[in-house]
Amino acid sequence: MGNQADRSAGEAAPAKNGALITTSGLVKQFPTGGYLFTALNGINLLIDRGEFTGLVGPSGSGKTTLLNIIGALDYPSSGSAVVLGSDTKHLNHKQSARLRNHHIGFIFQTYNLLPVYTVYENVEFPLLLLGMEADRRRRAVTQALEWVGLTDRAQQRPAQLSGGESQRVAVARAMVKKPEIVLADEPTANLDAENSHNILRMMVELNTELETTFIFATHDEKVIRYLRRRITLRDGRVVEDREMEPDYTT
Amino acid sequence: MIRFLLKGLIRDRHRSLFPVMVVTVGVTVAILMQTFMHGVMDDMVRSNAKLDTGHLKVTTLGYREIARQMPNDLSISGIDRFLRGLETDYPRLEWTTRIKFGGILDIPDEAGETRSQGPAIGLAIDLLSEKTREIKRLQLAEALVRGRLPADAGEVLISDEFAHRLGAEIGETATLITSTAQGGMAVHNFVIAGTVRFGMAALDRNTVIADITDMQYVLDMEGSASEVLGFFPNLVYDDRQAEEIVREFNDRHSGGGEDDFLPVMQTLRMQNNLGEYLDLAAFRVAIILVTFFAVMSIVLWNAGLMAGIRRYGEIGVRLAIGESKHQVYWRLLAESFLVGLTGSAIGTALGLAVSYYMQEVGIDISGMLQGSSILMGNIMRAHITPASYYLGFIPGLAATFFGSAVSGIGIFRRQTAQLFKELEA
Known part of the structure; x- marks a missing residue:
């Protein structure tokens, strides 16, 4: 595992192909039992297009909170988080939903597929929200299923799939609209080693092919080996931000 | 997106089958209640109108006050002239x-x-004149069990049950012992022409039906009649018009006077507490519909809450994928609209089908009416009205919509920021 180009903790990283995400002095506090708990404390980050980045750290370090703010699911208490030119602090519910709908894909630890719909329909759903016409939708879904190698399972229901297959559907659902950013929270936590590597290899391919920016919240070593940049959080602060040489060997 | 919603609804029985069943059952019950209430009241009103009250009834003021005692000494005299006057003044109505x-x-x-x-209750009607409509109005031909309708003076019909009890046969003599209008004793021999059954316990017990001319003679009431009944065309009661006629007639003829022999007119609603019965029935239907709406709303609200809890993950994913809270809420309402529409349509169809069956066949309640003096049929029937088509349908749809609207408010209270944690839980 390589670990070159150590970036100083808390400083924004330089842009390569144009910054997709910029956080400046990002603070997030939650009221807890009469006092304010600081989940994020002065985060300065710059994430570029096409990065394959991980937010790494123990539980409670602020990984998920940061992912929430980048995904416009939450607002900073102070500081700013600018995602694709939009300061999430100033977005209302509708604008946040629109940002997620058009530009961000989510992958969850527990797949969270819609159980009553088929694999095809699960992948199609984000495109329906975009109001895409039927022909384009069909082509996009077919392509997404080809990416994850599940064209033959298109008419299956989630209950009929294995864990690995379910997560591949989740990846296809996140990628089908070709978003600029994919946020993945512990995507391999429920998968065995082989499935984890298959999923991660697939993500790397999509990242390379489509230049989609992948941001992981993880403490799984299997994921960390695939990262090209590792941002380590501890107690709401960035303690390490370094580029890495990914290790794709299983 | 509509197709997508429909697929979800059809495949997820928790989301569709249970709420549709609740709405279907609710709407069916509401329609049945409405048609039954209407049928029973309609039957009661029609029977009372035909046999007792008419749509309008003219008596003397004194007769009206103690009508239950049948005080024929307070009857209307000069009845032929009086009848012609009514026919001239109100030609749309049939008077008898x-x-x-x-x-x-x-x-x-x-x-x-x-x-x-045995004791008898008698009704003297125009049985023999050429222009009489009483036979048709009282459906005497249909009610005939044995014998024939009277064709000559001195012939009577008696209720079949009464005839059996007395052991009387067709063609036998029956002697009526009664009192004249002036209080003297009257005894008269009639011939039993036939027996009738009306399907109404109060009438079938001990009724004698005689021609009015015969009874005017027997009761010493030549040129008089105790009651004049008016009927709207096709026996369809029009309360508003009836009230107008009554107001106009009473202003002209009695005008607040207190003479016992002043003619006074009453509408059907003013007699035998029928107005109260009708109002009570309407009130009950309203109560049933309001209760039905409230209960269904609460049940569907809770069903919505349960479904919301069950679909918490799904809604979370949809929010994360980019559906706004408004979109999720409106789509839940759209789902509930479809559920309400389906349930209400099935419930209405089912309710109307059962009501139709009950309208044609009915339920025999003769056992419950033994000894009753209420003029209502022994068969309790439903009656489908135009209102039956929407009185269950609209509340069914509205209750589903309302239940979902209330339960769906939780979506707006949800902290989007908790999504990841919730979805990983």
Whole structure:
């Protein structure tokens, strides 16, 4: 595992192909039992297009909170988080939903597929929200299923799939609209080693092919080996931000 | 997106089957209640109108006050002229004269001695004149069980049950022992032409139906009748018009006077507490519908809450994928609209089908009416009205929508920021 180009903790990283995400002095506090708990404390980050980045750290370090703010699911208490030119602090519910709908894909630890719909329909759903016409939708879904190698399972229901297959559907659902950013929270936590590597290899391919920016919240070593940049959080602060040489060997 | 919603609804039985069943059952019950209430009240009103109250009834003021005692001494005299006046003033209505009387019907043996006898309630109607519509109005031909309708003076019909009890046969003599309008004793021999059954316990017990001319003679009431009944065309009661006619007639004829022999007119609603019955029935239907709406709303609200809890993950994913809270909420409402529409349509169809069956076949309640003096049919029937088509449908749809609207508010209270944590839980 390589670990070159150590970036100083808390400083924004330089842009390569144009910054997709910029956080400046990002603070997030939650009221807890009469006092304010600081989940994020002065985060300065710059994430570029096409990065394959991980937010790494123990539980409670602020990984998920940061992912929430980048995904416009939450607002900073102070500081700013600018995602694709939009300061999430100033977005209302509708604008946040629109940002997620058009530009961000989510992958969850527990797949969270819609159980009553088929694999095809699960992948199609984000495109329906975009109001895409039927022909384009069909082509996009077919392509997404080809990416994850599940064209033959298109008419299956989630209950009929294995864990690995379910997560591949989740990846296809996140990628089908070709978003600029994919946020993945512990995507391999429920998968065995082989499935984890298959999923991660697939993500790397999509990242390379489509230049989609992948941001992981993880403490799984299997994921960390695939990262090209590792941002380590501890107690709401960035303690390490370094580029890495990914290790794709299983 | 509509197709997508439909697929979800059809495949997820928790989301569709249970709420649709609740709405279907609710709407069916509401329609059945409405048609039954309407059927029973309609039957009661129609029976009362035909046999007792008319749509309008003219009596003297004194007769009206103690009508239950059948005070024929307070009848309307000069009845032919009076009747012509009514026919001239209100030509749309059919007017007819009647006399009610009581007495004892005695069946003699060959020696002329009493073989059997029993108390009788009598109704004298126009049975024999050429222009009479009473036979058709009272459906006497349909009610005939044995014998034939009276064709000559001195012939009567008696209720079949009464005839059996007295052991009276067709063609036998029946002696009516009664009192004249002036209080004297009257005894008159009639021939039993036929027996009738109306399907109404109160009438079938001991009724005698005689021609009014015969009874005017027997009761010493020539030129008089105790009641004049008016009927709207096709026997369809029009309360508003009836009230207008009553107001106009009473202003002209009685005008607040207190003379016992002043003619006074009443609408159907003013007699036998029918107005109260009708109002009570309407109130009950309203109560049923409001209760139905409230109960269904609460049930569907809770069903919505349960579904919301069950679909918490799904809604979370949809929010994360980029559906706004408004979109999720409106789509839940769209789902509930589809559920309400389906349930209400099935419930209405089912309710109307069962009501139709009950309208044609009905339920025999004769056992419950033994000894009853209420003029209502022994068969309780539903009656489908135009309102039956929407009185269940609209509340069914509205309750589903309302239940979902209330339960769906939780979506707006949800902290989007908790999504990842919730979805990983």
